[in-house]
Amino acid sequence: MPRETLNRDQIVEAAIELLDDEGIEGLSMRRLGKRLNSAATAMYWHVGSKENLVVLAADRVWGEIELLDPVRTGWRTAARALVQDTYAMVKRHPWLVPAISTYFVHGPGMARFQNHSYAVYEAAGFKGRDLDWAVNTAFTFVAGTALLDATQAAAAKAKTSDPANRTDEIAAQYPRLRERTAVLSGADAAELLSRSFAFGLDTILDGLEARLRGEGGEDGEGGAAGVPSIAGTSNAVPGLLH
Known part of the structure; x- marks a missing residue:
């Protein structure tokens, strides 16, 4: 698939498939390009780097979760x-x-x-x-x-x-x-x-x-006494909400 016919969404979806099969260690632009019948340079052109591609793929899969009201x-x-x-x-x-x-x-x-x-x-x-x-x-x-x-x-x-x-x-x-x-x-x-x-x-x-029900104790803000807060931690792990 030539570079001009590729788009970022196609690359991210293919990367997710490769990550599912091989893990992060198995992901490379060369292997991804082979899967898409394109050159590795086309992967870099669309997504910039392997690190950025992993980030894009990881964020994409969070969208699979159904949200109930x-x-x-x-x-x-x-x-x-x-x-x-x-x-x-x-x-x-x-x-x-x-x-x-x-x-x-x-x-x-x-x-x-x-x-x-x-x-x-x-x-x-x-x-x-x-x-x-x-x-x-x-x-x-x-x-x-x-x-x-x-x-x-x-x-x-x-x-x-x-x-x-x-x-x-x-x-x-x-x-x-x-x-x-x-x-x-x-x-x-x-x-x-x-x-x-x-x-x-x-x-x-x-x-x-x-x-x-009030069985866990309070600290003035509805929290347990003596439990340290991680609120405001700038480097909190994504998903562990601060």
Whole structure:
């Protein structure tokens, strides 16, 4: 595809496909150009650099999340859907969490997600710093779960590819870890992951409801006493709203 027939949207969409297949390490202008039947120079001409392309791709995938109206559905239904859809999106694009921890990603897609996150927890009754922290808590749960998924996948791959892997031997030295490893080893991984995610999400939503009922303490702005604010942090990780 010659440079003059390409546009930025086509390149970003192709980059997302390549990132899904190969991860950030597998993305290069040469490989992307080959996928688009064009020269690598055309990629640079349209998007500037690999770093900028990753940022564009990361911001684009945030637009995949469906946003439910919290006033119409109720805040808890909207919050649950937002967390579930965000997690599903991250699962489709496992390179995203590493990308936002490495690059400054902020554009229309991310801003749309952030604005809706505020709307959901504002509809619940949160305000001030508690509103920031409610949004942060939900996003941190998704990002943390995604990192745990990646860690578990890497561990499984290591055990399969390296006969000398010592993870079980190391775990056996610690009684609680040894016990839980033995119990979990026979479980269905997909079912366990689904139940774990549901447990975590329910726990977060229950805890947020408890704070709304006044069971979490106050600091004069609706926040928990003694909890430091990250409001105003200029380098806050995109998605961890400040």
